[in-house]
Amino acid sequence: MRSFPASKWVVPALLLVALAIPLLTDNSYYLNMLIMIFIWTIAVSGMNMIAGYAGQLSLAHAGFFGMGAYTLGLLMAKAQMSFLVSLVMAVALTGIVGAVVGMISLRLKGHYFAIFSLCMGVIISLVIEKWESLTEGVRGLLGIPIPKIGSFEFSTVTSQYYLILFFLVLAMFVNRQIVQSLVGRTFISIRNSEELAEALGINVMQSKILAFVHSTVLAGLAGALYAGYLRFLGPEVASIEHAFEMLLYLLVGGISTLWGPLVGTALVMAMMQLLQSWQDYRMIIFGPILVLIVMFLPHGIxxxxxxxxxxxxxxxxxxxxxxxxxxxxxxxxxxxxxxxxxx
Missing domain, CATH: 1.20.5 (Single alpha-helices involved in coiled-coils or other helix-helix interfaces)
Incomplete structure (x- = not known):
C-alpha cells in the first residue's frame, strides 16, 4: 500500500479552480458568497492559531474584526487615506491593541481567559456603538471609497474576488510556515502542557502573546477587507455573535488543522444559504446536523x-x-x- 501520489497536486489544483471560477461564471451571487467565505476564513484562521495551536480559547475576535473594519473605513472615509495605507494601519492597530490585551488577559488560564476575552470583545463592540462622534454609532458608517491601488480600482465583484483571494492565500501560506516552524512547535507544546514547555526553557508568556497578536492581526485584516468590500459598516459587525459563529466554523472544519477554517466556513455558510428558503425552520434543520457532526466528528472534518x-x-x-x-x-x-x- 502507498499513499495517494497525487496529493501534492491538491493545493495547486484548488488554487487553479479558485482562479478560474470568475472566468467560468458571471453570477454575482456565487461570487459574493465566495468572497464572504474568503473573508471569514481569514478571521477563523486567526482564531485557529490561538485556540487550536496555542490552546487559548479567545472569544474577542469579533471585536478585533470590527476594529479592523472601522479603522479602514474611518481612515478612507474621513481621513481620505488610500486603501493600502488604511489597510496597513488597520492591521497594525489591531495588532497593537491585541498585544496590550494579550499581556493582560493571557495571565489568566482556561475558562477565565475565555471569559475575559469575551468581555474585551463586548467592550470593543460597545465603544464602536456608543462613540457616535467618531463611528456614527447606530447610524452606520457610510461613504467608504472604492478600494484602489495605484490607478486600478477594485470596483467590480470580480476584481474584489481576486483581491480578497490573494489575501486569503497569503494568510494561509503564512499560517502554514508558522505551524511548520519552531514557533509553531512551540505553540503546540504550550497547548499540550504549559508546565512542561516552561521546564524545557520556553518563554510561555511571550509565545502566547505572539500567537494572540498574530490571531488578532488576521481578524483585523479580515475586518478591513470586509469594510473595503461592503463599503458600509454598522455596529453589528463587531457583535459577539460573530465570535461564536467563527468558533462554529472552526469546530466543524477541524480545530488545529490548516484547512479546517476554510472547510468549516465554506460548509456552514453554504448550508445556511441552502436553507435560506426555510428561514423559519433553518436552525431547526441545521441544529441536529451540527449535533451529529460534533458527536461523530469531534475533531471536525x-x-x-x-x-x-x-x-x-x-x-x-x-x-x-x-x-x-x-x-x-x-x-x-x-x-x-x-x-x-x-x-
Missing part, C-alpha cells in the same frame, strides 16, 4: 481525515512487514522443497 491518515500510516509498516514475512516464508519453503537448504 479535517481533523477526522488527518486522524484517518495517521491511522493508515501507522498500519502501513506493520502490513508491509507482515507481507515481507509471508514472502520470506514462502521462499524458504520452496527452497526446502527443492533441497537447496539442508534440513
Amino acid at each position: 479535517m481533523g477526522a481525515l488527518a486522524r484517518l491518515k495517521m491511522k493508515r500510516q501507522s498500519v502501513l509498516p506493520e502490513t508491509i512487514d507482515n507481507e515481507n514475512r509471508v514472502i520470506e516464508k514462502g521462499t524458504t519453503d520452496r527452497r526446502l522443497a527443492g533441497g537447496e537448504i539442508d534440513a
Whole structure:
C-alpha cells in the first residue's frame, strides 16, 4: 500500500479552480458568497492559531474584526487615506491593541481567559456603538471609497474576488510556515502542557502573546477587507455573535488543522444559504446536523481525515512487514522443497 501520489497536486489544483471560477461564471451571487467565505476564513484562521495551536480559547475576535473594519473605513472615509495605507494601519492597530490585551488577559488560564476575552470583545463592540462622534454609532458608517491601488480600482465583484483571494492565500501560506516552524512547535507544546514547555526553557508568556497578536492581526485584516468590500459598516459587525459563529466554523472544519477554517466556513455558510428558503425552520434543520457532526466528528472534518491518515500510516509498516514475512516464508519453503537448504 502507498499513499495517494497525487496529493501534492491538491493545493495547486484548488488554487487553479479558485482562479478560474470568475472566468467560468458571471453570477454575482456565487461570487459574493465566495468572497464572504474568503473573508471569514481569514478571521477563523486567526482564531485557529490561538485556540487550536496555542490552546487559548479567545472569544474577542469579533471585536478585533470590527476594529479592523472601522479603522479602514474611518481612515478612507474621513481621513481620505488610500486603501493600502488604511489597510496597513488597520492591521497594525489591531495588532497593537491585541498585544496590550494579550499581556493582560493571557495571565489568566482556561475558562477565565475565555471569559475575559469575551468581555474585551463586548467592550470593543460597545465603544464602536456608543462613540457616535467618531463611528456614527447606530447610524452606520457610510461613504467608504472604492478600494484602489495605484490607478486600478477594485470596483467590480470580480476584481474584489481576486483581491480578497490573494489575501486569503497569503494568510494561509503564512499560517502554514508558522505551524511548520519552531514557533509553531512551540505553540503546540504550550497547548499540550504549559508546565512542561516552561521546564524545557520556553518563554510561555511571550509565545502566547505572539500567537494572540498574530490571531488578532488576521481578524483585523479580515475586518478591513470586509469594510473595503461592503463599503458600509454598522455596529453589528463587531457583535459577539460573530465570535461564536467563527468558533462554529472552526469546530466543524477541524480545530488545529490548516484547512479546517476554510472547510468549516465554506460548509456552514453554504448550508445556511441552502436553507435560506426555510428561514423559519433553518436552525431547526441545521441544529441536529451540527449535533451529529460534533458527536461523530469531534475533531471536525479535517481533523477526522488527518486522524484517518495517521491511522493508515501507522498500519502501513506493520502490513508491509507482515507481507515481507509471508514472502520470506514462502521462499524458504520452496527452497526446502527443492533441497537447496539442508534440513
